[in-house]
Amino acid sequence: MPILTLNEISQEFGGLRALDGVSLQVEEQQIYGIIGPNGAGKTTLFNLITGIYDPSEGTISFRGQSINGAKAHQIASLGIARTFQNIRLFQKLSVLDNVRMGSFGVTRSGFWSSMLGLPRSRREEKEITEKAEQLLDRVGLLNKKMEYAVNLAYGEQRRLEIARALALEPTLLLLDEPAAGMNAGEKAELMGLIYELREQMKLTILLVEHDMNLVMNICERIAVLDYGRKIADGPPEEVKQDERVIQSYLGVEA
Amino acid sequence: MDAYLTQYIDPYYLRLLILIGINIILALGLNIITGVTGQLSMGHAGFMSLGAYTSAILSMQFACPFWLSLLAGAMVAALFGCLIGIPTLRLEGDYLAMVTIGFAEIIRVFFLNFEPGGKAVGLAGIPQHTNFVLVFTLVAIIIVLNAKLLNSRIGRAWYAIRENEIAAESCGVDTTRLKVMAFTVGSFLGGLGGGLYAHYMYFIRPQDFAFMKSIELLNMVVLGGMGSIPGTLIGATILTLAPELLRVVAEYRLLFYGALLVILMIFRPNGLLGDVRIYDIRKRWARKEVQANAHINS
Amino acid sequence: MFLEQLLNGLTLGSTYALIALGYTMVYGIVQLINFAHGEVYMIGAFVGLFLVTVLGANIFVAMASAMVFCMMVGMLIERVAYRPLRGKSTRLSALISAIGVSIFLQTLLALLAGTNTRSYPSIFNSQTYDLGFAEVSLLQILILVFSALLMIGLQVMIHKTRIGKAMRASSQDLDASYLMGINVNRVISFTFAVGSALAAAGGVMVGIYYNAVWPYMGMMAGLKAFAAAVLGGIGSIPGAVIGGLTLGVMEIMGVAYLTSSYKDAIAFGVLILVLLIRPQGILGQKITKKV
Numbered sequence: 001m002p003i004l005t006l007n008e009i010s011q012e013f014g015g016l017r018a019l020d021g022v023s024l025q026v027e028e029q030q031i032y033g034i035i036g037p038n039g040a041g042k043t044t045l046f047n048l049i050t051g052i053y054d055p056s057e058g059t060i061s062f063r064g065q066s067i068n069g070a071k072a073h074q075i076a077s078l079g080i081a082r083t084f085q086n087i088r089l090f091q092k093l094s095v096l097d098n099v100r101m102g103s104f105g106v107t108r109s110g111f112w113s114s115m116l117g118l119p120r121s122r123r124e125e126k127e128i129t130e131k132a133e134q135l136l137d138r139v140g141l142l143n144k145k146m147e148y149a150v151n152l153a154y155g156e157q158r159r160l161e162i163a164r165a166l167a168l169e170p171t172l173l174l175l176d177e178p179a180a181g182m183n184a185g186e187k188a189e190l191m192g193l194i195y196e197l198r199e200q201m202k203l204t205i206l207l208v209e210h211d212m213n214l215v216m217n218i219c220e221r222i223a224v225l226d227y228g229r230k231i232a233d234g235p236p237e238e239v240k241q242d243e244r245v246i247q248s249y250l251g252v253e254a
Numbered sequence: 255m256d257a258y259l260t261q262y263i264d265p266y267y268l269r270l271l272i273l274i275g276i277n278i279i280l281a282l283g284l285n286i287i288t289g290v291t292g293q294l295s296m297g298h299a300g301f302m303s304l305g306a307y308t309s310a311i312l313s314m315q316f317a318c319p320f321w322l323s324l325l326a327g328a329m330v331a332a333l334f335g336c337l338i339g340i341p342t343l344r345l346e347g348d349y350l351a352m353v354t355i356g357f358a359e360i361i362r363v364f365f366l367n368f369e370p371g372g373k374a375v376g377l378a379g380i381p382q383h384t385n386f387v388l389v390f391t392l393v394a395i396i397i398v399l400n401a402k403l404l405n406s407r408i409g410r411a412w413y414a415i416r417e418n419e420i421a422a423e424s425c426g427v428d429t430t431r432l433k434v435m436a437f438t439v440g441s442f443l444g445g446l447g448g449g450l451y452a453h454y455m456y457f458i459r460p461q462d463f464a465f466m467k468s469i470e471l472l473n474m475v476v477l478g479g480m481g482s483i484p485g486t487l488i489g490a491t492i493l494t495l496a497p498e499l500l501r502v503v504a505e506y507r508l509l510f511y512g513a514l515l516v517i518l519m520i521f522r523p524n525g526l527l528g529d530v531r532i533y534d535i536r537k538r539w540a541r542k543e544v545q546a547n548a549h550i551n552s
Numbered sequence: 553m554f555l556e557q558l559l560n561g562l563t564l565g566s567t568y569a570l571i572a573l574g575y576t577m578v579y580g581i582v583q584l585i586n587f588a589h590g591e592v593y594m595i596g597a598f599v600g601l602f603l604v605t606v607l608g609a610n611i612f613v614a615m616a617s618a619m620v621f622c623m624m625v626g627m628l629i630e631r632v633a634y635r636p637l638r639g640k641s642t643r644l645s646a647l648i649s650a651i652g653v654s655i656f657l658q659t660l661l662a663l664l665a666g667t668n669t670r671s672y673p674s675i676f677n678s679q680t681y682d683l684g685f686a687e688v689s690l691l692q693i694l695i696l697v698f699s700a701l702l703m704i705g706l707q708v709m710i711h712k713t714r715i716g717k718a719m720r721a722s723s724q725d726l727d728a729s730y731l732m733g734i735n736v737n738r739v740i741s742f743t744f745a746v747g748s749a750l751a752a753a754g755g756v757m758v759g760i761y762y763n764a765v766w767p768y769m770g771m772m773a774g775l776k777a778f779a780a781a782v783l784g785g786i787g788s789i790p791g792a793v794i795g796g797l798t799l800g801v802m803e804i805m806g807v808a809y810l811t812s813s814y815k816d817a818i819a820f821g822v823l824i825l826v827l828l829i830r831p832q833g834i835l836g837q838k839i840t841k842k843v
Binding site: 050052071072073076077081082084088089090091092093097100101102103104105106107109110111114115116117121124125128164165167168 | 425
Binding site for chain 2: 579632633636640646651655658659660663771813823831832
C-alpha cells in the first residue's frame with residue numbers, strides 16, 4: 001500500500017488556483033521528487049500534506065487514512081516531518097533545544113509532570129536529550145550544541161532543521177529545497193545523508209528540489225508540476241525525456 | 255515566626271522587600287505569557303485585580319481562611335486567563351494586545367460599579383495577613399517551579415511558539431492549547447500576586463489596577479530580558495525600587511522614570527540581561543568542557 | 553432623539569478618528585504602536601488653550617498653531633525615541649520606549665500646567681439649529697465639517713502627491729522602498745508629522761466641545777483611538793475613520809440606551825466582539841503568511 005496518496009488535490013487562494021487536480025502516490029521507503037518551475041505549487045503541496053492548509057478539493061491519505069482537515073500538529077504526531085524552504089529554526093534557542101523540540105510530538109509528559117519534575121518527565125527529558133545529541137552527531141553539529149541557532153552558518157542551519165525533523169521519529173520526511181545554497185561538496189554529503197536516512201531509519205522521503213542533478217540522481221520517482229498541474233510522473237529517465245517537461249522546465253536540450 | 259525574623263529589619267525596607275516579592279510573583283506570571291510564549295499581554299493588572307478583590311471579599315465577608323482566599327483569588331484569575339487565551343486562536347500580535355487591554359479595562363470598570371467591592375471607593379480593612387516570610391517562601395517556591403517548567407518540554411514548546419509558531423506546529427505542538435495554558439498559568443500567578451497585595455496594602459480600589467499597572471508589570475518583564483527568570487527578577491527589583499529611589503526628586507519622579515525607560519530601551523533594547531537564560535551559564539561551562547576535551551585530544 | 557444621539561456619536565467619533573489616523577499611519581509603516589500619540593493630542597489641546605486664553609488669539613489661529621506645534625513634537629519624538637531603535641531591536645522595546653515618552657510628556661505637562669482641569673472660554677455660544685428631526689449645535693457642525701475636511705485632505709495627499717505615494721509604498725514594503733531610492737527617514741518623519749497634526753486638531757476640538765483640558769486626557773482617548781484603529785483594521789486609513797466613527801457612535805448609544813456607568817467599557821467591549829468575529833478588523837486584510 002502506498003504510504004501517501006493524493007487524489008485530485010486542488011487548492012485555491014482567493015482567485016488563484018495554486019493546485020489543480022494533482023494526484024500522486026508515494027510508496028514506502030521511496031525517494032520521491034517533486035520538481036517544477038517556481039510558482040508551480042510545490043511548496044503549497046507540502047503545506048497541504050503537513051496540514052497547514054486544508055485542500056479545497058480532493059483527498060490526502062497517509063497510510064490508508066484520510067488526513068484531510070487534520071491540523072498541522074496532529075499530522076506531525078502521525079509521523080510526517082518536514083523542513084522548510086525558508087529555514088524556520090527557533091533562532092534564539094540553542095541548537096540542542098531546536099532538536100529537542102522535534103521530540104515534542106512523540107512525548108507526552110504534561111504540565112504537572114513537567115513542573116513537578118515527576119519521574120515520567122525526567123525520564124522523557126533524558127531520552128529526548130540523548131536522542132537529540134545522537135541526531136546532532138549524525139548531522140555533524142554536536143560540537144555546536146549550545147550555540148544559538150541563529151549563529152550557525154547557512155548550511156549548518158539546514159542540517160539542523162533536518163535533525164529537528166528526524167527527532168519527530170517520522171515515517172515520512174518532507175524536504176523542501178534541502179540543497180538550496182549548498183556547494184557541490186555539501187550536496188554530495190546531503191545525498192549520502194538522504195540514502196542513509198532511508199536505509200537506517202526506514203524513512204520515505206519526499207523531496208522538492210531545483211537542482212536537477214541531485215534530483216535525477218537520487219530520486220526513484222519524480223512528479224513534475226507546472227502551473228499547479230501535474231504534467232509528468234515516473235522514473236527519472238522517463239521524466240527526463242518527457243516532451244512537456246522539457247518544454248516547460250528543463251530547456252531545449254534534454 | 256515572621257515577627258521574630260523581621261524584627262531587625264527597618265520597616266521601611268521591609269515594606270520595599272515585600273513589594274518586590276509581590277511584584278516578582280506578578281512579573282513571573284506575565285513573563286510566562288509574554289516573555290516566554292511571546293503573547294503580548296498588556297492587561298495583566300486585570301488578573302491582579304481579580305485575585306485581589308476575590309480574595310479580599312472572601313476574607314472579609316466570608317471569613318475565609320487566608321490560604322483559601324488566596325487560592326480562590328488565583329483560580330478566579332486563572333479562569334479568566336483561560337478565557338482570554340481562547341481568542342488567541344484567531345488573534346495575533348497587536349490585535350491580541352488590544353484585546354488584553356480591553357479586557358483589563360472592562361474588569362476595571364466592572365469593579366468601579368461593583369457594590370460588594372465598594373465601587374470607586376474601594377475596599378478597606380482587608381486583614382493584613384501578608385508578611386515577609388510568606389511572600390518570600392512563595393517567591394522561592396514559584397521560582398523553582400518556574401525554572402523546572404521552563405526547562406521542560408512544555409517550557410520549550412512555549413519558547414518555540416514565540417520563536418516560530420509554524421515550525422512549532424510542525425514539531426507536534428498544539429499551539430492553541432499551549433497558549434491557553436500559558437495564559438492560565440500566568441494569570442494564576444497574577445491573581446496570587448493580587449491576593450497578596452490586597453492583604454498587605456489593607457486597602458484596594460479599581461484605579462490601583464489601571465492600565466498603568468499593566469504597563470509597569472510589562473516593563474519589569476521586558477527590562478530584564480524577555481523569557482528569562484533571572485531577568486524578570488532583576489526587572490521587578492529595579493522597577494519596584496526605582497519609584498522609591500526617585501522619591502528624592504519628588505514631583506519630577508515620573509519624568510525621570512519615563513526618560514529612564516526610553517534611555518534603557520535605546521541602549522539595551524534586549525533588556526539588561528539580554529536573552530541570558532540559566533542555560534547560558536551552563537553554556538559557559540560546556541564551552542570550557544569542549545576546550546578541555548580539545549586539549550586532551552590534540 | 554435617536555438621530556441626535558447619532559450625531560453626538562459621530563462628533564465624538566470624528567475626534568477618535570482623527571487620533572486613530574495617526575496610530576494607523578505610523579503602524580502601517582513601522583509596525584509601532586505609538587503610545588505617545590495620545591499625549592500629542594493632549595498637548596494640542598493645551599497649546600490651543602494657551603493661545604486662546606493667554607495670547608488672546610482667535611480659534612482658527614490657535615488651531616493652526618496647535619497643529620504646527622504638535623507636528624514638531626511628533627517629529628521630535630520619532631527622532632529621539634524611536635529612530636535609534638529602528639531595525640535594531642524588537643517591537644516590544646520600541647513599544648516600551650513609546651510608553652516612556654508617554655509617561656514623560658504626561659508628567660511634564662502636569663508639572664507645567666498643573667493637574668487641574670481647564671476649559672476653553674466659550675467661543676461658540678451654544679447656538680443650536682433645529683433641523684426638525686434633531687437639534688444640532690453649531691459646534692458639532694463645525695467639528696464634523698472640519699474633521700471631514702481634514703480627512704479628505706489626507707486622502708488627497710495620500711493618493712495624489714509624491715510623498716503620499718512614498719508613504720503608501722513604505723507601508724507595503726519598507727525595505728523595498730528604501731532600495732528604490734525613497735528617503736525612508738523623511739517619509740517616516742512626515743508620517744509622524746501628519747498624524748500629530750491631526751491629533752492636535754482633535755485635541756483642540758475635544759477641548760472646546762467637552763470643555764475640559766487636563767494633562768491625563770491623552771491616556772484614555774489614546775487607548776480608545778487605538779482601539780478604533782484596530783477595530784477598523786490597523787494600517788488601513790479608511791479603517792481608522794470607520795473605526796473611530798463606529799466607536800464614537802457605539803459609545804454614545806451605549807450611554808444613552810444602556811448604561812452610563814460602563815461608558816469606558818463599551819468601547820472595549822465592542823472592539824473585543826468585533827475582533828472575535830473578524831480578527832483582522834473591519835477593513836483589515838487577512839494576510840496569508842508565506843510558509
